[in-house]
Amino acid sequence: MVSQPPRDFRALIACIAQSQDRDAFVEVFNFYGPRIKALLVRSGTPPAAAEELAQEAMLTVWRKAAAYDPTRASVAAWIFTIARNLRSDALRRGSSALHAFDATFGTEAPAQPDAILSGAQDGACVRAAMRSLNPDQAQAIEMAFFQEQTHSQISHALGVPLGTVKARIRFGMMKLRAFVEREMRGQA
Amino acid sequence: MSARHHPSEERLLAFEAGTLSAPEAVVVATHLAMRPQTRAWTHLAQAVGGAVLDDLAPSALEDGALAAVLARLDSPDPEAGVAPPLPTADHSLPSPLRSFELGPWRWAGPGVHVRNVLGPRDGDCRVILLRIAPGKSAPRHTHVGVELTCVIEGAYATEDGVFEPGDFEEADPSVLHQPRVVSDTPCLCVAALDGQIVLPGRLGMLLAPFVRL
Numbered sequence: 531m532v533s534q535p536p537r538d539f540r541a542l543i544a545c546i547a548q549s550q551d552r553d554a555f556v557e558v559f560n561f562y563g564p565r566i567k568a569l570l571v572r573s574g575t576p577p578a579a580a581e582e583l584a585q586e587a588m589l590t591v592w593r594k595a596a597a598y599d600p601t602r603a604s605v606a607a608w609i610f611t612i613a614r615n616l617r618s619d620a621l622r623r624g625s626s627a628l629h630a631f632d633a634t635f636g637t638e639a640p641a642q643p644d645a646i647l648s649g650a651q652d653g654a655c656v657r658a659a660m661r662s663l664n665p666d667q668a669q670a671i672e673m674a675f676f677q678e679q680t681h682s683q684i685s686h687a688l689g690v691p692l693g694t695v696k697a698r699i700r701f702g703m704m705k706l707r708a709f710v711e712r713e714m715r716g717q718a
Numbered sequence: 719m720s721a722r723h724h725p726s727e728e729r730l731l732a733f734e735a736g737t738l739s740a741p742e743a744v745v746v747a748t749h750l751a752m753r754p755q756t757r758a759w760t761h762l763a764q765a766v767g768g769a770v771l772d773d774l775a776p777s778a779l780e781d782g783a784l785a786a787v788l789a790r791l792d793s794p795d796p797e798a799g800v801a802p803p804l805p806t807a808d809h810s811l812p813s814p815l816r817s818f819e820l821g822p823w824r825w826a827g828p829g830v831h832v833r834n835v836l837g838p839r840d841g842d843c844r845v846i847l848l849r850i851a852p853g854k855s856a857p858r859h860t861h862v863g864v865e866l867t868c869v870i871e872g873a874y875a876t877e878d879g880v881f882e883p884g885d886f887e888e889a890d891p892s893v894l895h896q897p898r899v900v901s902d903t904p905c906l907c908v909a910a911l912d913g914q915i916v917l918p919g920r921l922g923m924l925l926a927p928f929v930r931l
Contacts, residue, residue, distance in 0.1 A: 559784055564776030581783065585779070588787050592787075603768070608764075610768045656768075676767075703762075707759065
């Protein structure tokens with residue numbers, strides 16, 4: 531793929547929220563629509579359903595743009611949670627309403643100055659943190675998070691005990707958090 | 719400051735991944751609503767999701783997908799309508815619990831009352847509110863399945879320490895569990911239960927026909 535200049539997705543979402551800017555939406559659609567579909571296919575959704583959910587997710591981006599709070603999350607993380615909620619609904623897990631505060635990232639609670647929040651918005655920092663994990667930890671987190679397998683399913687797939695899967699996820703996530711916090715302190 | 723009890727990292731990841739059952743997700747969401755500090759952690763999980771989404775090789779949408787979505791942009795948002803009235807919902811509860819109808823309070827032992835949170839169910843797993851009077855204990859019970867608990871008001875103590883509002887407890891199925899209320903006011907908790915609680919002993923045998931916890 532031809533490399534493109536980095537786009538300011540926060541500005542695009544703001545244009546959608548403030549002036550229902552269709553051109554801005556088309557740009558966001560062209561970048562994220564196919565990636566949402568890829569994510570869903572990778573996590574086991576049949577291609578036809580993934581197509582439908584990706585379109586639905588982009589429609590939600592349009593409708594909820596005003597609820598996006600750039601001080602709390604990257605656009606990518608926000609769109610990720612939208613896709614995750616729709617998939618959860620489609621599977622009738624019925625928990626998407628509980629994630630409702632994700633869409634606004636908890637505007638009912640005051641924003642907190644938090645190294646994790648600011649660090650987590652920096653995609654490069656998060657990627658570097660992921661690379662710092664050992665392969666077992668990264669694999670367990672990937673399977674839990676991106677293939678949406680339960681921990682029991684991961685345990686079965688990898689042929690390791692459930693406790694081992696949980697420990698890999700736990701220590702992997704703690705390591706990620708420590709990495710991001712360290713990076714943020716370094717910059718301060 | 720007392721030790722804070724929060725969901726394990728792997729359970730928070732499962733919540734973020736959407737793989738928890740609805741009843742478990744209700745209890746985790748209650749904790750997150752009461753403890754914004756824990757959200758710093760879930761935001762990190764979401765950020766990891768965002769970074770991976772950005773880096774994925776795109777999977778082309780069908781021809782006409784953009785046109786189809788553009789054609790729907792002006793259609794009304796079905797979710798934007800007025801929420802249906804929930805006569806038995808309790809708006810004093812933490813926000814994740816406000817959207818559910820509630821069953822009546824039922825007696826479940828000396829000083830103990832339970833009511834069902836209607837809706838979130840997954841097989842035998844369901845959500846209840848548990849209200850226990852000061853100084854009283856929940857009926858002694860063993861866990862058939864995982865029990866997740868989040869304290870809403872008051873406090874209780876177990877072998878693992880004191881649990882205060884916002885604290886989250888993940889019960890070990892192998893442990894005989896008997897929390898005792900240590901606050902001056904009743905302790906209100908939300909819990910996800912899998913299967914029936916077994917009440918051991920003679921009292922349990924006597925209560926079993928009546929108490930369906």
